[in-house]
Amino acid sequence: MKQETLVKELQKLVGKEKVKGSIDWRLSYAYDGTPTGYKGIPDAVVFPENTEDVAKILSFANENRIPVYPRGAGSGLTGGSAPLQGGIVVSTEKMNRIIEIDEANLAVLTEPGVVTYDLQKEVEKRGLFYPPDPSSYKFSTIGGNIAENAGGPRCVKYGVTKDYVMQLEVVFADGTVANLGSKAVKSVAGYNLKDLIVGSEGTLAFITKAYLKLIPAPEAVRTAMAIFPKVEQAAQAVADMFKVKVIPTACEFLDKNSIVAVENYAKIGLPTHAEGLLIIEVDGYEAIVDELIHRAIDVCKKAGAIEVKIASDPKEREAIWNARRAVSPAIVQLKPKKINEDVVVPRSRIPELIKNVYKIADKYNLMVVNFGHAGDGNIHVNFMYEPHEEDRVKEAVREVFLLTLELEGSVSGEHGIGWMKKEFLPLEVKDALEKMKAVKRALDPNNILNPGKIFDL
């Protein structure tokens, strides 16, 4: 179908004002958060306002074999929402209402385009808590978080987005509208298609509503920092914390290069010879949080921490977190280019991961910075490089993925596969890949939903 015809047909379907076909609009929606730039330009950008609009668009696209690229805030890091082969970008920007906060049942019914942070603020007004907190939470949307099964620092205690999705209203590729899951806390009625859709990166269905579980907001929080001469000591502290029955809300790790970068950037007095820094947060009942943070700190001391600090007020808490927040702005000062991979390994394998990542960096003569969510083994491995080093970086990244799999980990903890990591997926999932493809063909036989993502058919 000609581009102009497509735009006109879509305008007839859902209304002129909801469909944009000019080159400026199309270019603006060719990008997402992936640092590689755009891969393709869509033929049209559509802003549906409700489920019916989405169903009409998908039915039409399915009949005419036109690719559809679901899009939240476009903040993904692996190209999940990037249009690859023309077609239609379908943005959830206009589907941004929180429909109902169901206080009696600790849940919220929302449209997919609501920004995660906005939803959190809204439920917090009622003493409730929506824990998933991807770094992008101030601009990424609930729909995008669900499509990518977003994690975040708090997931070591509270789990990932999937753990909060009770029911989804979705539109399948053929325009079928269905509710998956249940508003009841548990349900075993038929196949769990809900959790299949979560994390499927927009390739199996378009999410139009989500009924999300909330929990009572924790009464209190305590934050501490611990600095270790050796990376093994930091890893040991993480493991031992669980043994004294402390499940931290967050347990963030900075490696030597991160510490140096932050110190050079922010001058906050970090010891630049240290190999590991942990930021530990606990939350829960007022009567217990002090005990918990002390248990955590005792564990750190026993593991060999040379410096520990418990925040005594919100200002000190902010100061501790600022060290973590400074990592990203600090490291981009180091080199003009960066590639950030979010590998994840079983907690106990973190020291092996870090040591060997350094070896790989040495082998390819590259700068590497490691930091991330140590509590759940999810480490962001960042190679910082000059443009001419790109080929070596690619080799190094490949070795990091192989290392991760050797350590029984996963090539993506929270960023997804998108188009960026397609070549590495088969190394991890092996014979399950054909079964994933079979499911894709069953639910989207014409391959219109986000084609070219996760795997090629």
Add this chain to the structure above:
Amino acid sequence: MKQETLVKELQKLVGKEKVKGSIDWRLSYAYDGTPTGYKGIPDAVVFPENTEDVAKILSFANENRIPVYPRGAGSGLTGGSAPLQGGIVVSTEKMNRIIEIDEANLAVLTEPGVVTYDLQKEVEKRGLFYPPDPSSYKFSTIGGNIAENAGGPRCVKYGVTKDYVMQLEVVFADGTVANLGSKAVKSVAGYNLKDLIVGSEGTLAFITKAYLKLIPAPEAVRTAMAIFPKVEQAAQAVADMFKVKVIPTACEFLDKNSIVAVENYAKIGLPTHAEGLLIIEVDGYEAIVDELIHRAIDVCKKAGAIEVKIASDPKEREAIWNARRAVSPAIVQLKPKKINEDVVVPRSRIPELIKNVYKIADKYNLMVVNFGHAGDGNIHVNFMYEPHEEDRVKEAVREVFLLTLELEGSVSGEHGIGWMKKEFLPLEVKDALEKMKAVKRALDPNNILNPGKIFDL
């Protein structure tokens, strides 16, 4: 294939001693826990000892279009493991090793035939905790629990079986062996087939190994009982508990008829005019459990409880739980037959559910007893009846399901669909049913895995 030929072929495949073909064996494995008796007799019963055995059996069955019925302990209540049309029962009884308890990563790798209780005891020796606790946990198996996504009283705080399955080794219908999920705490690499298999009642794949998440065992537990004149008051107390930030480990409900039945049976001094009894348990840190149980009890008093009791020692705790445990033996004294449905509704709809179930019972002149997991809205509705009342019971059950769906609930909280509830599934999942069937056809094109369960193709 002739029955004798099938047995011989299977014996050639996996070894003579692992295949039973005599009528006594076949009859013994025709049954499961479903009170309706058997539906069909299998042609052979096979006891594989490892993944390779299972892969051989499934490849063979797939080539020859022979039904395969995966079976754990056969304790299911909806006919999940019942052979319907001849074929092969494949029992996991000989795959009953706990392979490794991974203390550093808080996880256990196990074969599917391990009894849930045995696994719990084993991990508890190391200060670890596997929370899922279906009523059958002393004899049901991990594999069966996963296939049915079993719940239990503790799931209001700790979640269901699904929440503890990190990785599964499965054999698909065509004999493909694959690992689904990850040993890492989080992973977004490809489709979440793991959570699709959990709860699929053996219709999509055969589970051969499970890597399960464990948590640190709670330090302490407190138990209390509260008795309410009105069912609404009990329901209000459940809702209010979350408002004071108490997430009970268990929150069990007995209705008036349950209370009367238990009192007549066990003479423990329960007030038989009361409409609701709650058993509340909290667990966690030693320093906080007393405060939590008092918060819960205060909520009960405010909601109108006429009697509250906190167990002051393990003996009193046992006495409280005995009231709950007495329900099943007590109610079977009431009438010769019983049908137990495990509907689930959003917590706030419990009073409406109970009131209207009584109305339905009145309309059909039947005795009904309601009890169960109030904390997550999962109520076991038991019609007690004489054999000649069977037709009226069927009508009443149908109305209970329709009521449940009107209250935005689910027709099964934890027992599954099996063959027993097939006719009600479409009322709940509506247009998603065709998508479930598409997934089944994609993963098991010859429909050999547990055919006739959940839905007919």
